[in-house]
Amino acid sequence: MIVALQAWSDSPELPATDRGTSGDIWSSGTPGKPSNSSGLQHWIKISGSWVKIELDSDERVHHPFLPNVYLLERFWLYDSDVDREAEPLGIEASTSASAATSDRSLKRTRTEDERADKRPTKRHRNLWYEDGNVVVQVENTRFRLFRSKLAKQSPILKRLLDERFSLLRDEEEADVKSFNPGFEIVENCPVISFDSTGVRLKDFEELMTAIEDGYPSHLEPPLFSSLARILEASRILQVERREQWARNAINRFIPLTSIPLLLHISQILS
Structure with a gap:
């Protein structure tokens, strides 16, 4: 930084x-x-x-x-x-x-x-909510958060969330994964990487x-x-x-x- x-x-x-x-x-x-x-x-x-x-x-x-x-x-x-x-x-x-x-x-x-891609992922010790509905990954750490709360914070976050959830809107999980090999779901929550933002x-x-x-x-x-x-x-x-x-x-x-x-x-x- x-x-x-x-x-x-x-x-x-x-x-x-x-x-x-x-x-x-x-x-x-x-x-x-x-x-x-x-x-x-x-x-x-x-x-x-x-x-x-x-x-x-x-x-x-x-x-x-x-x-x-x-x-x-x-x-x-x-x-x-x-x-x-x-x-x-x-x-x-x-x-x-x-x-x-x-x-x-x-x-x-x-x-x-x-190297980061090869490292095993881990859950954040505090920011992992059992009732969260989206998993955000930054580097090798995952956060289970709330989509609606994140989306209203900024247009960038809203766009990233909308793009990922739009894949699930009209398709079954198996179909989405077949067309998007990198797509991952953890405990019924889609995983979204924020590494592309540079944060x-x-x-x-x-x-x-x-x-x-x-x-x-x-x-x-x-x-x-x-x-x-x-x-x-x-x-x-x-x-x-x-x-x-x-x-x-x-x-x-x-x-x-x-x-x-x-x-x-x-x-x-x-």
Whole structure:
């Protein structure tokens, strides 16, 4: 998962140090080799690991709620699963940027998909309801959920569900399987893979938990890492209500100065 963090500040510059401790930022350098020159590429050391940061822009954008605060930088954080040579993607990524993937990344993805197909599937420990009427599979994990509740979350989910259930509408199960070898039914529930959407397992898990539990606004918000995963999954699946909720929660979570922000970054990679 790639996460974009927006750092709001009334300070003109990000702090830069010449120390190698956790949380320090090296400007325009490579891991362990800091450079004092200005630029858009940075590295941050988190729990002993170097993570690449792309600074999106130095153009000032004012905060929507606080008139005296402007957008200092937008951080693009790469985790260990991301090709560090690929273009930076994130919350505001465009379709063209998302499509810019190297051949090497595509080959790696295909290999990972093939390995995932060979892995045995397992049921999610919490999100498997005995009275659910649809089984959703993400990577090698299956969720038994409710079609009507999923369908009203987003047009993408509704389309995927309608396409699969339409096969059963006028045909017997045996006939459907004969014409669709990949069609599977588990405990009278059709199985639908969401892997084609690009959503990741942990992100989908957090989003479904948020939908089921609700995360009431009067309670303490979840961890920042959970918010980031909910935002990523809801963006991919176009769950607009949850996406906006996660955005608002993140805006409240991030402090107005960039120094305390570094304390929260490590949670994203946990």
